[in-house]
Amino acid sequence: xxxxxxxxxxxxxxxxxxxxxxxxxxxxxxxxxxxxxxxxxxxxxxxxxxxxxxxxxxxxxxxxxxxxxxxxxxxxxxxxxxxxxxxxxxxxxxxxxxxxxxxxxxxxxxxxxxxxxxxxxxxxxxxxxxxxxxxxxxxxxxxxxxxxxxxxxxxxxxxxxxxxxxxxxxxxxxxxxxxxxxxxxxxxxxxxxxxxxxxxxxxxxxxxxxxxxxxxxxxxxxxxxxxxxxxxxxxxxxxxxxxxxxxxxxxxxxxxxxxxxxxxxxxxxxxxxxxxxxxxxxxxxxxxxxxxxxxxxxxxxxxxxxxxxxxxxxxxxxxxxxxxxxxxxxxxxxxxxxxxxxxxxxxxxxxxx
Amino acid sequence: xxxxxxxxxxxxxxxxxxxxxxxxxxxxxxxxxxxxxxxxxxxxxxxxxxxxxxxxxxxxxxxxxxxxxxxxxxxxxxxxxxxxxxxxxxxxxxxxxxxxxxxxxxxxxxxxxxxxxxxxxxxxxxxxxxxxxxxxxxxxxxxxxxxxxxxxxxxxxxxxxxxxxxxxxxxxxxxxxxxxxxxxxxxxxxxxxxxxxxxxxxxxxxxxxxxxxxxxxxxxxxxxxxxxxxxxxxxxxxxxxxxxxxxxxxxxxxxxxxxxxxxxxxxxxxxxxxxxxxxxxxxxxxxxxxxxxxxxxxxxxxxxxxxxxxxxxxx
Numbered sequence: 001x002x003x004x005x006x007x008x009x010x011x012x013x014x015x016x017x018x019x020x021x022x023x024x025x026x027x028x029x030x031x032x033x034x035x036x037x038x039x040x041x042x043x044x045x046x047x048x049x050x051x052x053x054x055x056x057x058x059x060x061x062x063x064x065x066x067x068x069x070x071x072x073x074x075x076x077x078x079x080x081x082x083x084x085x086x087x088x089x090x091x092x093x094x095x096x097x098x099x100x101x102x103x104x105x106x107x108x109x110x111x112x113x114x115x116x117x118x119x120x121x122x123x124x125x126x127x128x129x130x131x132x133x134x135x136x137x138x139x140x141x142x143x144x145x146x147x148x149x150x151x152x153x154x155x156x157x158x159x160x161x162x163x164x165x166x167x168x169x170x171x172x173x174x175x176x177x178x179x180x181x182x183x184x185x186x187x188x189x190x191x192x193x194x195x196x197x198x199x200x201x202x203x204x205x206x207x208x209x210x211x212x213x214x215x216x217x218x219x220x221x222x223x224x225x226x227x228x229x230x231x232x233x234x235x236x237x238x239x240x241x242x243x244x245x246x247x248x249x250x251x252x253x254x255x256x257x258x259x260x261x262x263x264x265x266x267x268x269x270x271x272x273x274x275x276x277x278x279x280x281x282x283x284x285x286x287x288x289x290x291x292x293x294x295x296x297x298x299x300x301x302x303x304x305x306x307x308x309x310x311x312x313x314x315x316x317x318x319x320x321x322x323x324x325x326x327x328x329x330x331x332x333x334x335x336x337x338x339x340x341x342x343x344x345x346x347x348x349x350x351x352x353x
Numbered sequence: 354x355x356x357x358x359x360x361x362x363x364x365x366x367x368x369x370x371x372x373x374x375x376x377x378x379x380x381x382x383x384x385x386x387x388x389x390x391x392x393x394x395x396x397x398x399x400x401x402x403x404x405x406x407x408x409x410x411x412x413x414x415x416x417x418x419x420x421x422x423x424x425x426x427x428x429x430x431x432x433x434x435x436x437x438x439x440x441x442x443x444x445x446x447x448x449x450x451x452x453x454x455x456x457x458x459x460x461x462x463x464x465x466x467x468x469x470x471x472x473x474x475x476x477x478x479x480x481x482x483x484x485x486x487x488x489x490x491x492x493x494x495x496x497x498x499x500x501x502x503x504x505x506x507x508x509x510x511x512x513x514x515x516x517x518x519x520x521x522x523x524x525x526x527x528x529x530x531x532x533x534x535x536x537x538x539x540x541x542x543x544x545x546x547x548x549x550x551x552x553x554x555x556x557x558x559x560x561x562x563x564x565x566x567x568x569x570x571x572x573x574x575x576x577x578x579x580x581x582x583x584x585x586x587x588x589x590x591x592x593x594x595x596x597x598x599x600x601x602x603x604x605x606x607x608x609x610x611x612x613x614x615x616x617x618x619x620x621x622x623x624x625x626x627x628x629x630x631x632x633x634x635x636x637x638x639x640x641x642x643x644x645x646x647x648x649x650x651x652x653x654x655x656x657x658x659x660x661x662x663x664x665x666x667x668x
Contacts, residue, residue, distance in 0.1 A: 006444065006662055035461075039468050087448060144648045145641070146594060148395065148448065152587040156637045163630035285452055322467035324460055331399075331457025338445050338453060 009347040016344060021290055021297065024337040025304060031336070032329050041321040053314025054307040060314070062196040066268070068306035070095070070277070072205045073260035074284025075291060075298040076212050081133075081253035083216070083293050084229040086140070086246050088133060090151030091257040092281025093158035097132040098125035098258025099265045100162055103170060103272040106183030106265065117186040122204075122262055129258020130251035132158065137250030141243040155281070166272060180272040189267035201263035208256060212295040215252070225249050257281060279327075286334045292341075305330060360495065366615055367499025371507055372573060373618075374604070374611025376401070378510040379565025380589035381596070381603045382517050383429075383558035388593055389521060390554035391534040391656040392440055395451025398586030399458030400432045400559055401566030406462040408567030409577040410469060412479045421479075422506070422567050429563020430556045432458055437552040444660030455586075463579055481575040482506065504572040506564070513561075517600040530554060534654035537661040547661050562586070584637065591640045597652050606643065610636050 029047075036046045054064045074091045081088035088094075102125045109117050136154060139145035165171075166178035173181070189199040216222040227235040228245045236242050264276055287305055291297030305326075312326040380397055387394040394400075404425035412421030432454055439450040470477055482504045491501035521527040529550055532540040537547045565585075570577050588610055596603025617632030 035464060039464075089452065139641070139645065143645050144651075145644045146648065149587060149591045149594065149644065150641055153584065153591065153637045153641050156584045156587075157634050157641075160630040160634035160637075163633070164628040167628045167630065282456060285449075286456060289449060322464050324464040324467055327460025328457065328464050329460075331453060331455075331460050334449070334453040334456060335439060338439065338449055339443060342443055342445055 003351060005349045005351060006342075006346045007349055008345065009343075012344050017292060017294075017297075020340045020344060021292060021301065021337065024290065024333065024340045027340075028329060028333040028336045031332050032325070035325055035328050036319075036321055039319075039321040039325070041315070041319040046315050046319050046321055049315040049318045050311035051307065052311070054311035059196060060310065062193060062198045064303070064306045064310045065202055066197045066199070067310050068302045069199075069202045069205045069263055069267075070260040070280045071283055071287055071305055071309075072299060072302035073208060073256050073263070074280045075287030075302045076205075076208055076284075076295060077129075077253045077256035077260070078284040079288035079291060079293040079295065079298050080212055080216075080225075080256065081249060082229075082288055084225040084246060084249040085232065086137060086249050086253070087148045088136070088151050088250065088253050089148055089285065090133060090136060090154050090254075090281070091260075091284045092277060092279065093151070093155035094129035094132045094254040094257035095261040095264075095277050095281050096155075096158045096162050097254075098129040098261030099272060099276050100158075100165065100170075100261070101125050101128035101258070102187070102262040102265045103180050103183065106187035107170075107181050109187065110184050112186075114186040117184070118189070118266070121187055121266065122259065125258045125262035126255035127258070129261065130253075130255035133250040133254020133257070134247055137247045141246050162272070163274065166274065170272065172271070178274050182271045183266065187266055188270060189263065191267075197268065199263070199267035201259075201267050204259065204263070206299075208259065209295045209299050212252075212256075216295065221245070221248065257284070283330060286330045289334055289341075290337045305333075362619070363495060364499040366612070366619060367496055368502060369615025369618060370608060370612040371500060371503055372611070373614035374607045375504070375507045375510045376565040376568045376573070376585055377589050377592060377607035377610055378514065378604050379506075379561045379568065380586055381592045381607050382510075382513055382600060383561030383565065384589050384593045385517065385521075385558075385596075385598055385600055385603055386530070386554045386561070387433075387558040388657055389534045389598060389654055390530050390551045391537065391654055391659065391661070392436070392551055392555055393447045393451060393590075393658055394433070394436055394440075394454075394555060394558060394562075395448060395590070396432060396436050396454025396458065396559075397451070397562050397589060398582055398584070399455030399462075400429050400562040401569075401582045401586045402462045403428050403432060403458045404563030404566030405570040405581050406466050406566075406577055407563070409479060409570040410465070412571060413477060416480075418479075418482055418571050421571055422564055425563040425567035426560040427563070429559035429561070429566075431559070432563075433555040433557070433559020434552070436559070437555040440660065441548055441551045441555070444662050447658050447660075466577060466579075476576045476578070478575045479571070482572040504568070506568050506572055514600050514604050521600065531654075534656055537656055537659075541661075541663060547663070551661075562589075565589075588636070588640055591644055594651055595640075595643050595647055597647065598654060606640075609643075610640065613639060 055061050077091045102121050105121050136147050136150040139150050140147040170180045189201050192198050224240050224245045228242050287301045290301035308329050309326045312323045316323040407428040408421040408425035411424035412418050436454050439445045440447045484502050487501040491497045529545045533547050533550045569581050592603050592606035595606040613636040621629045
């Protein structure tokens with residue numbers, strides 16, 4: 001009988017960090033053939049329309065960038081938190097907190113000088129997401145409440161806060177639907193390329209990649225945050241105020257997710273609706289893992305999943321494979337990447353019994 | 354008249370509490386089994402959704418509700434097996450493996466549903482379970498009608514609580530499970546197969562989670578909606594902590610959640626001028642508050658989250 005053992009291996013060279021996610025993507029795409037075939041889709045046609053739908057025309061390509069913006073921000077949010085082992089599964093709720101704040105301000109800042117409106121909204125959206133994330137961080141550090149559970153449950157609390165406000169104070173006058181009034185013109189993100197939805201928020205999220213890279217690599221806080229992630233106890237005895245580090249990590253993480261909500265509101269929907277996010281917060285977990293928790297990695301993995309999500313629309317129209325294939329692929333990608341990451345530290349040795 | 358209304362209200366509330374607690378009880382028991390063996394299964398939310406979808410689909414296709422429940426259990430077992438492969442055999446991060454299972458299973462459930470039913474304007478429905486009124490017991494004044502007019506799955510859930518407790522505390526198997534969860538090295542030394550024990554616990558736990566999910570589409574409702582689970586899996590995870598990994602205390606938490614869920618449904622129906630979203634929020638909020646109360650003295654199984662690799666020192 002043959003069995004296997006998992007044994008430690010020598011550290012892999014640096015290029016492995018790039019090769020492994022790419023290999024994981026290729027394996028995931030191959031595995032995607034199974035649901036495509038089950039759905040009765042023609043295999044090559046399906047893959048063709050998947051990529052054509054995302055990259056094939058100018059408009060589709062720009063849409064892929066548009067879709068990548070919230071994914072990049074939630075991916076960065078999760079990556080930044082996970083790096084410090086703050087298990088923030090609450091990016092979805094933090095995104096909604098940002099969108100909700102942007103709505104409240106976007107419908108009511110008419111009297112403020114126009115150039116100030118967007119900066120106020122962006123900062124407030126960031127702060128709102130950050131505060132929402134700091135609740136589980138405080139619960140974790142002060143009261144030892146498990147962060148996975150509290151961040152997850154707070155997502156549902158935020159959904160219902162949003163629902164209560166959309167049926168209440170924020171509801172569009174005269175409407176019976178749970179939706180807000182449209183935000184004022186000055187609160188909308190400028191569109192940067194004609195005949196598209198390519199908006200300022202995309203550049204903002206690229207800037208966030210740089211900022212997070214800078215914090216991680218060039219600041220003491222970035223170093224401390226990582227130290228807490230590697231070993232919270234050692235960090236504590238090493239003189240790091242772990243409570244404060246986790247709290248600030250949560251504030252930045254939640255803030256990034258809040259920005260994703262601001263972007264979806266001020267550049268895509270222009271008014272708050274219940275399904276403003278199709279689960280960007282949860283996709284952020286996959287994107288962060290596939291990007292190896294590195295900001296540049298997160299950038300590329302958000303682009304990849306954006307291709308999948310945008311392309312799945314065309315693929316579905318042309319071949320009849322349900323668009324939910326994009327969600328299936330995301331789930332598979334996470335598991336495949338996790339398995340591939342194992343092989344950066346371990347190898348499998350087959351043996352006879 | 355007022356008194357009659359009150360009795361009807363209380364009886365209805367008791368009944369609703371039991372109903373709404375049922376899926377959480379199944380899920381909580383499944384999660385307790387997994388965590389007692391040392392594995393946190395965050396796949397729970399996705400497994401419940403797959404159970405809900407599969408149970409509905411099989412019942413729709415076959416006309417047999419029990420076949421639907423069975424299918425939900427089997428799907429839960431398969432996903433439990435996948436979780437075991439990732440988190441036990443390969444020893445990957447339990448957090449991320451579980452979230453991966455949830456994302457994958459959620460996508461898959463919606464994918465298969467859409468594949469089978471398309472996007473109809475009116476969602477397809479099945480003939481759901483009927484409530485069974487137990488003779489004699491249901492005649493107990495005030496509490497009888499509510500407690501003992503229930504779905505068979507609810508009665509099964511209640512029977513499972515002592516069964517799980519006896520399994521964990523009074524049997525040899527339970528001792529093995531708890532030892533594996535507390536100290537796998539000791540378990541291994543005395544000849545308990547750690548990998549196999551954890552795998553079986555995840556598989557059996559997955560079955561319970563799948564059945565818990567199917568209750569929502571086969572008894573509580575008669576259709577499948579994408580948000581049918583609505584975080585009940587995460588609530589179950591919280592209940593396991595709240596109940597200190599004990600079947601009885603955990604289901605006590607499930608009952609409180611069921612009570613709040615049942616209460617909010619009734620308060621909504623009374624036309625109080627507060628958004629129903631406020632009521633929907635309360636159970637989640639109170640679950641978090643409950644965690645604050647217990648988390649400092651939580652008796653976490655000592656090896657929870659720690660993968661077991663016997664060969665690690667071998668190199």
